[in-house]
Amino acid sequence: MGLVKLAAAALAAGATFFAFSARADGNLNLICSADVVICEQMEGAFEKKTGISVNMVRLSSGETYAKIRAEARNPKTDIWWAGTGDPHLQAASEGLTLEYKSPMLGELHEWAVKQAESAGYRTVGVYAGALGWGYNTEIFKQKNLKEPKCWADLLDPSFKGEVQIANPNSSGTAYTALATLVQIMGEAEAFDYLKKLNANVSQYTKSGSAPVKAAARGETAIGIVFMHDAVAQTVEGFPVKSVAPCEGTGYEIGSMSIIKGTKNLDNAKKWYDWALSADVQSSMKEAKSFQLPSNKTAKVPEEAPKFEDIKLIDYDFKTYGDPAKRKELLERWDREIGAAAN
Known part of the structure; x- marks a missing residue:
């Protein structure tokens, strides 16, 4: 996808401004699958810009997909913003989201447009972020732990009870981790790895960013997350160091989708374009959000993980966003990992 070149180009670019329409009336029912701070910032900025009243709920991407699927006959949501792309692609493939070709597509990076094309324009990329982990440097010093630089290092017995990762049923972050390991190792070896890792995991959280927040607070040593979530904790002043695994890692294309059957289509399109x-x-940096933005001329935060410094795999979004493949992997995770964790 040329993410390295695109990231470099974005860093050199300045911001452009989109001429948005005059203030409007009405409501918008939004599900936001990013961190709650950026969700609230987006909600407030859009209301101020348009006069549209936003009813926002924050849910992980896996939870959002399940909710949208359950409410398909009587949708209660208009638009779904952010969260990993795999559940958005799954919703698109099941006809749960609406085709929309935004006039903003021409301003987006190739990887964001390809995300839209692959879904028949039922979703679009809004940001990208690489998977890795963050660890608490003070805990590591106190317990004389060695920095884990590779996926294999996380299996070290010294990390028993020191690792947190989210549950892939609720978290798009954790599903990306699952799909990443399968692509790096092969499915059988990946599940063998996860069984061994389970011995070191203290908790499978609901939210994808929760593990590194726990590490920041000193409740665990390591949180497996998207690296930008670890960076956000560092910027807040916590003793968290980010790591990109040496074997390679997957990445997300955070996405956005309009829900089929929306009662507020015009307002959903206004949000989408905006x-x-x-x-x-x-402006996402203001909410300590450090992903790579999808608009080519958006300013990339200096603190954002540099894709050119990360060994990225050629993540297969089509295969691992497919409903059948996702269901198969999650069911196996439940049987072999989740059941053992309870």
Whole structure:
């Protein structure tokens, strides 16, 4: 996808401004699958810009997919913003989301447009972020732990009870980790790895970013998360160091989708176009959000993980966003990992 070149180009670019329409009326029912701080910032900025009243709920991407699927006959949501792309692609393949070709597509990176094309324009990329982990340097010093630089290092017995990762049924972050390991190792070896890792995991959290927040607070030593979530804790002043695994790692294309059957289609389109604009994406740093924005001219935060420094795998979004494959992997995780963790 050329993410390295695209990231470098974005870093050199300045912000452009999208001429948005005059203030409007009405409501918008939004599910936000990013961190609650950026969700609230986006909600407030859109209301101020448009006069549209936003009813926002924060849910992990796996939870959102399940909710949208359950409410398919009588949708209660208009738009779904952010969260890993795999559940968005799954919703698109099941006809749960609406085709929409935004006039903003021409301003987006190739990887964001390809995400839209692969889904028949039923979703679009809004940001990208690489998978890794963050660890608490003070805990490591106190317990004389060695920095884990590779996936294999996380199996070290010294990390027993020191690792947190989310549950892939509720968290898009954790599903990306599961799919990443399968692509790196092969399915059988990946599940063997996860069984061994389970001995070191103290908790499978509901939210994808929760593990590194726990590490920041000193409740665990290591949180497996998207690296930008670890960076956010470092910027807040916590003793957290980010790591990109040496064997390679997957990445997310955080996405956005309009729900089929929305009662507020015009307002959903207004949000969609607005959220793809350079000025809106440039402001995400204000909420300590450090992903790579999808708009080519949006400002990339200096603190954001540099894709050129990370060994990225050629993540197969089509295969691992497929409903059948996702169901198969999650059921196996429940049987072999989740059951053993309870």
